[in-house]
Amino acid sequence: MTTPAPTPGPGLECAVLGRVRAWYDGVPVDLGQSRSQEVFAILLAAAGRTVALPLLVEGVWDEGERPSRAEHCVRTHVWRLRRALARHTARPLLVTVGNGYALRVPARAVDTWACERALARAEEIRASGGSAAQARDVLAGALALWTGEPLAGLHGPHARALRVRYARLRQLLLEARLELDAELGxxxxxxxxxxxxxxxxxxxxxxxxxxxxxxxxxxxxxxxxxxxxxxxxxxxxxxxxxxxxxxxxxxxxxxxxxxxxxxxxxxxxxRTERRPQAPGHASFPSPVAGFTGRDEQLRELTGMLTRPGAPAVVVSAVSGMAGVGKTALAVQTAHVLGEHAFPDGRLHIDLRGADTAPVHPHAALATLLRALGTADDDIPEDAEERSALYRSLLAGRRMLLLLDNAACCEQLRPLIPGSADCTVLVTSRAWLTGLAGARHLRLDVLPQTEALSLLRRTAGRRVVDADGEAAAALVAACGSLPLALRIVASRLAAEPGRSLAGMVRRLADERSRLEELRTGDAAVDAAFELSYATLATEQARAFRLLSVLDVPDIALPSAAALLGLGIEEAGELLDSLVDLSLLQSHRLDRYHFHDLVRVFARAANAREDRAATTSRAVAALLDFCLATARNADTVAHAAEPEERTLIDVAPTSPGLAFTTAQEATDWMREETALQRALIARACTDDSLPLAQAADLVDRLNTVLSGITHLSAVGDLARQVAEVAARRGDRPCEALARYVRGNALWHANSFPQAKTELHRSLALCDRDADLRLRASAHLTLCAHARVRGRFQDAIVHGEASVRSFRTLGAASAEGTALGELAFNYARQGRLAEAQAAAERGAELLGGRESVSAAIGLYYLARVLHLCGDREEALRRAGAGLALFRTLNVASFEAASGNLIAQLHAEQQDYALAARTAETFLPMARKVSAMLEGGLLRTLGRSLLHLGQQARAEACLQAALELFDGLQAEQDAEQVRGLLATAAFIPR
Structure with a gap:
């Protein structure tokens, strides 16, 4: 290039000819507020020399305005600048030297150096007999670096002095440039x-x-x-x-x-020098046939390109994955604006950024110069002279440059003209954040309505509208990717006998889907292959491994575990794949594939990675997830780690740590899909530890029970149990059947739950599996209580309490005591009930946790049965507040049910009805048993409020639920209420 412009490049680059700005490797550095910028500017002007602390103070503040602790303030600003720079590099750029500081930045990294160099270079060109136009454009390029008043917004003594110096530099540049203008004509x-x-x-x-x-x-x-x-x-x-x-x-x-x-x-x-003619518009690409949709993006891009009076060249960049339609949108936008918007012509060049050998900027300049009318013999060989000629030919011309399919910022910077009259439109698969001053538009796949319109335009409206369901399925199979949609639409148009449904069936098989998305010279996998071929070894490995699990997305810590990398290193690697549009990130530190890119990555994994290599990576992720799930379980239930472990398996990873129960349950909820995918894979891959998968199923069961439906957990537990049975792994099968029984119980499938729990007990070793036996007895206790068999419930409850007490598992013992206490109360053993409930609450209390809330709930239930309604209401309300904080929906609904019941028994029927109506929607989502209980309380309250018709409807709905659940005692209570209603005059 003619002049080293301050556009961000490798290392630290700085600009002071306008606002004070800095970039590291193209990424903006946050220099903080004005005082920090003043300090930075002073150190920058010293060109690497040490500036003593007192001189920094004098440079930032006028004498009468200095704060009492001015030196301390300067040290604080230096600390902030160091921290900002450290986010980008480990190199010590801002160093302490004695009682001062130095900024280790080469002079050429500052825009003022480029201006001083331009003056000298212009004189060298003229002295050597070079072109006046070339010398003039060297100076024009330097003047283009001014983006406003130097050190804008800074008012300290040093800033004012520097502004005088820089004003003189600008004057010298202007004088030299105008003299050359006069010489040229x-x-x-x-x-x-x-x-x-x-x-x-x-x-x-x-x-x-x-x-x-x-x-x-x-x-x-x-x-x-x-x-x-x-x-x-x-x-x-x-x-x-x-x-x-x-x-x-x-x-x-x-x-x-x-x-x-x-x-x-x-x-x-x-003196006049020959100036080639403008290229016109004939060589510019035609609009894509059948271009459809993108109205919002067209408006946005048109607005980005039409910025009258812009002080510098307008640069707009469209980025996105292969096949998403970047070039089509760019060309369409240019044609929408029309030739009148660019009277001096439009240029297009394909920079082949996705190829393994993109077009070199030197070669690209030659192509553009030829398009501008320059003869081959007149194209300079020297890079600076070639760039200067290019800029001089574009100076003063209102032209559009479409730099298509760019690889990176380094390829583009020499091609950006210095003239503000030009407009530059860039397309790239890479996210070009280092392109200074550019506005960015990230292009995503088509919305479904626009995708269907594209199909109609190419395949025919009649074909698409004849089978709307198949058309929607076809769009989904293509991932709404325009390239894929055009391919299938053209195939449908070329073969009138082919149906949409038939095409959907052909695309359903992931193994052959990419083969189907080929026609003529267009192929989706070929587009992806170009991007994949440019990846470095580590990028390619990450790209392949991230695709192996069936998950909608993956969090950064999990990806780091899969790849065997640290968090920061993995983040940089994944972000580089996002920048190349091979990976997507719509949320902070979460990453996902486009469906077709995932298919391509899996094929690459199957082709290039040994199965054992992939299994080791997945095993590392399973180990990490289990360790994190154990941490979550421990924090959520405020228990010791060993209390929550039902199988002898120890992960080697420390996993993520949590400080609150909310954090723990949030992580388990967020990562449910990942854990399910890992468990499913462990059931099909013999090299993965099944015991870890079984333990992970249990963690999902214990942390998420009461928060979400556990049907998926029950299905996973069944898979693990079946695999364990085939392998003869009794401990794994015992745990899996316990989890399945627990999940079935929460799903109100009581007979099946009982069967699975007894099978689990039969598989347990009496001594080695004591904790698992205790947990199974606890669930069987709850099962018997729901069926109204309170004596059976007491037998199981007491067995569970004894076992947990033997193990020293205080939290688990507290839960078992709470369940046992309720059954004591239902058998009339009120003193034992209250003692058990209070001891259980004591063992579970002390911290804001799910266990503490459950302890309050159990105690409230027992106090209710003992007749202490006021205290029961107080404890139930406290438990409800905790359940709400922790988002434990099922226990929140259960607490609401109990509170409504207590209000009804206190004859506050209006409040009871309002409470029941509040919690009914939640109960419908989590438990038929709770829904029946709330309908019963609501019906009873409405009877007393004189709303007989509504009351009977609620009671009838409750009876149907209880009958379906075989909850005999609850059903009998409702029948009694309905009988009472029948005697009330209408």
Missing amino acids: DRPGLVAEASALVMEYPASQRLRAVQMLALYRSGRQAEALGVYEDTRRHLSTELGRLPPAQRVPAGDLTALHQRILRSDPTLRRA
Whole structure:
């Protein structure tokens, strides 16, 4: 390039000719507020030399405005700047030297160096006989670096002094550039620009000379002579303090004045250099046939490209995955704007960024110069000269440059013109965040309505509308990717006998889907292959491994475990895949594939990775997830880790840590899909530890019970149990059958639950599996209680309490005591019930946890049965508040049911009805038993409120639920209420 512009590149790059800004490897560095920027600017101006702390203080504040602890303030700003730089590099850039600081940045990294270098380079070009146009464009490129007042927004003494220095630098650049403008010829606007600059810099005799010459060549000799007289007056009146010898115009200006007086004919002959013609529009690509949709993106991109009065070249970048339609949108936008928007022409170049060998910027410049009319012999070989010629040809022209399929910012920077008259539109699979000043549009797949419209436009409206369900399925199979949709639509159009449903069936098989998405020279997998081939080894490995599990997305810590990397290293790797549009990230630190890209990545994994390698990676992720799930279980239930372990297996990973029960349950909810996928894979991959999968199923069961439906957990437990049975793994089968029984119980499938729980007990070793036996007895206790068999429930409950007490599992014992207490109360053993409930609450309390809330709930139930309704309400309300905080829906509904019942028994029927109605929607989602209980309370309350018809409807619905659940005692209570209702006069 002609001038090293301050566009972000490798390492630290800085700009002060406008706002103070910095980038590291193309990524903006946050320099903080104005005082921090002042410190940074002072250190930057020192060019690596040490600046003493007192000098920094003097440079930031005027003497009367310094805070009392000014040096401390400067140290704080330095600390903040160091922290900002450390986010981008481990290199110590801002260092302490004695009682001062130094910023280790090369001079060329600052935009002012580029300007100083431009002055010297322009002189070198002219001295060596080079082109005046080339020298002029070197200077124009440097002037383009000014984006506003230098150090804008900074007002300290040092900033004011630097502004004076930089103003002088700009003046020198302007003087040299206008002199070359005058040498090259009478370009339009030269008189106006020279006159305006003379008003800005009245003491500049070089600018006055250009003004005089431009006026003379325009036939305005008298005005040219008037400039000389004005110069004399200015020097005499405004600069009277100068010595007499300096109060007259310089010799060059005086000689020019004499030549104009003589009407010297040689002054009218300016040197002109051949300027190729504008390229026009003929070579620009035509719009894509059948372009459909993208109205919102067209409006946005059109607005981005039409920014009248922009101070610098307008650059807009469209990024997105292969086949998403970036080029089609860019070309369509250019045609929507029309030729009148770019009267000097439109250029297009395919930079082949997705190829293994993208077009080099040097070669791209040659292609663009030819398009601008430059003969091959006139294209310079030197990179700086080639860039200068390119910029000079574009200067002052209103043109659109479509730089299509760019690889990276480094490829693009030499191709960005310096003229603000040009507009640049870039397309790339990469997310070009390092392209300074660019506006970005990230293109996603088509919405379903637009995808169906595309199918109609290509395959025919009649074909698509004849089978709307198949059309929607076809869009889903193509992942709404425009390239895939065009391929299937063209195949349907070419083969009228082929049906939409038939095409959907062909695409249903993941193994052959990409083969089906090929036609002519278009192929989805070929588009993906181009991107894949450019990946570095680690990127390619990550791309393949991330695809192996059937999950909608994956969190960064889990991805790091799968890849065997640290969090930061994995984050950088995954973000690089996002930047290349091979991976997507719609939420912070969560990543996912487009469906077709996942299919491609899996095929690559099957082709390139040994099965054992993939299994080791998945095993590492399973180990990490189990360790994290154990941590979540422990925190959620405020228990010791060993209390929650029902099988002898120990993960090696420490997993993620949690500080609150809410964090723990949130993680389990968020990662349910991942854990399910890992368990399912362990059931089909013999190299993965089945015991870890069984333990993970149990963690899902214990943490998520009461929060969400457990039917999926029950299905996973069944799979694990069947695999364990085939392998003869009794401990795994015992645990899996316990989990399945527990899940079936929560799903109100009581007979099946009982069967599974007894099978689990039969498989348990009496001594080795004591904890599992205790847990199974506890669930059987609850099962018997629901069926109204309270004595059986007490037998199981007491067995569970004894076992947990033997194990020293305080939290589990507290839960078992709470369940046992309720059954004692139903058998009339009230003293034992209250003692058991209070001891259970004591064991479960002390921390904000699910277990503590359950303890309060159990105690409230027993207090209710013992007749202490006020205390029961207080405990139930406290438990409800905890359940709400922890999002435990089933126990929240259970607490609401109990509170409504207590209000009804206190004869506050209106409040009871309101409470029941509040919790009914939640109960319908989590438990038929709870729904029946709330309907019973609501019906009873409505009877007392005189709303007999509604009351009977609620009671009838409750009876149907209880009959279906074989909850005999509850059903009998409802029948009694219905019988009472029958005697109430209507």
